[in-house]
Amino acid sequence: MLIGLGGVTAALLVGGSAFYAALTFAVDRTLDNEALASAHEVAALVDAGQLPNPVPVSGAQVVQVVDAEHRVVGGSVTADRLTPLLRRDELATALAGAAVVVPGSRAALSTPLRVRAVTAGPADARVSVLVALPVGDVLASRAALRRGLLIVFPLVLAVMAAVAWRVIGSTLRPVEQLRADAERISGASRAERLAVPAASDEVRALAVTLNSMLDRLAAARARQRSFVADAAHELRSPLTSIRTQLEVAERLGEGGSLPAELLLDVERLTRLVEDLLLLARVDADTRGPARRDLVEVAGLLAVVAADHTGSRVPLRVRCEGSPQVVGDRDELRRAVKNLVDNAVRHAGSAVELAGFVEHHQVRIVVLDDGPGLSTDERERVFERFTRLDDARGRSQGGTGLGLPIARELVARAGGTLTLTDAPPPWSLQAVVALPVAAAE
Known part of the structure; x- marks a missing residue:
């Protein structure tokens, strides 16, 4: 303009x-x-x-x-x-x-x-x-003409600017609507598509073309999810059979130390299959958790701590007050458990699990005294199958899916998950921020 x-x-x-x-x-x-x-x-x-x-x-x-x-x-x-x-x-x-x-x-x-x-x-x-x-x-007359031109021209420009602003704004309004819809749509569901303008113009053609593209992308993602889910599901049966045979061989003392060593690999494969199935379910459902439980944070932390009894480093639990959040209880437990698993795997001597209310949000914090992460690495670890130290991750059973799964599950509950610096003696903290449950 x-x-x-x-x-x-x-x-x-x-x-x-x-x-x-x-x-x-x-x-x-x-x-x-x-x-x-x-x-x-x-x-x-x-x-x-x-x-x-x-x-x-x-x-x-x-x-x-x-x-x-x-x-x-x-x-x-x-x-x-x-x-x-x-x-x-x-x-x-x-x-x-x-x-x-x-x-x-x-x-x-x-x-x-x-x-x-x-x-x-x-x-x-x-x-x-x-x-x-x-x-x-x-x-x-010449002076009057000059004054007239100096007055009329700015008025003409002002009117033209107003008209142009109005016309261009009305013309671009459908484009802005398309942009807002495109930003809102995740592309995972066929139910959400761009609004098609009523006018038969280039913007309508653009909306129709973009909707077709979204349909193709959604179909491709659906095929990908289906493949991952089917492959993971098909792997469960042979893995279960192999694990059973190895456990029997170990009890009978057959094969020496081989069954015990193979059981570790089977356990790792089993966790990977379960993680893939969970990610496939999470990707397929973009509406958030179907269950909306009122979760006591103190009880949730106690359950996670019980799962880590006898871990390689001690786990301390601290919860201030009795905060509550709303979400799927199992998904939140799985998210916190993944964070604690990751902290225990890399901690030097101790891990702390804390819960408290801050700025009208419930914060669940997992602290460890391990080597920590640089600022750039703190976002990369949330990418699927990312291992910053392959040798360390493989030897200790990491799949590269724990943190991505935790972030997806926390997001489904309406919260956020970030990695930040921790106060001494800790080196890194994972912070889960969830809305405080309403009083009723």
Whole structure:
């Protein structure tokens, strides 16, 4: 819009200047033609030796006849008989063919005069015929035109800007609606699509095309989820069978230490399959948890702590007050358990699990004294199958899905999960922020 208004402004300036210049030239030419016509008539009378005294004129013309000595030798009733209208230098300019504007006071008038001059008479007695026309009205009209242009042009620009703003805004409103809808839609569900405008224009075609693209993306994601879920589901049965056979072999003492070693790998595969199934279910349902339990945070932390009895480092639990949150109890337990598992896996000597209320939010914090993470790594670990230390992660059973699953489950409960610096002696803390349950 600014570019368009800039172009219109330039066009108006050029057009207005050209119009003003053309009008000025036309009026000046008309005045000069009239003055020169009268001057030639008077010159013809001088050449014929029939110059009357006073010289007859039409309208408000002022006529003077000046000799070579710059003396007034004739003129109209409206002219001064003693003082010429033009000085010597001005007379030379006028005789060269240019118009000269002089003050009206030289002819006892209140308006300026535009003077043209021609020569007449025999060669040995040449005189100059001066014809002046009052141009006060013309100058006033020009001033009024300039003021009008200076007032009208800004008003025209203001009106055009308002109209352009209105038109462009109404034109882009459907585009903004498409953008807002696209930002809102996750692309995982076919139920949510862009609103198609009623007008049959390019924006409608864009909306239809984007909806088709979203359908294709949703179908591709559905096929991907289905593949992951089916593959994970099909892997459960053979893994269960292998685990059973290995446990039997271990009890019977067959195979030496091989069954125990293979059981660790089977356990890791089983956790991976369960994580894949959970992610497939979470991705397939974008509406949030179906169950909405009132969860006591203290009880939730106690259950998670009980699951980690006898872990490689001690786990301390601290809960301030009796905060409550709303969400799926099993999903929240799984999310906190994944965070504690990760902290226990990397802690140096201890892990702390705390719950409290801060800024109208329930915060569940898992602290550990491990090596910590850099600022860049704290967001990368939430990407699926990400291991910052492959050797450490594999040897200790990490799948690279624990933190992504925890963040997905916390988000389904309406909360956030972040990794931040921890106060000494801790090195890193995972902070879960959930809305406080309403009093009722």
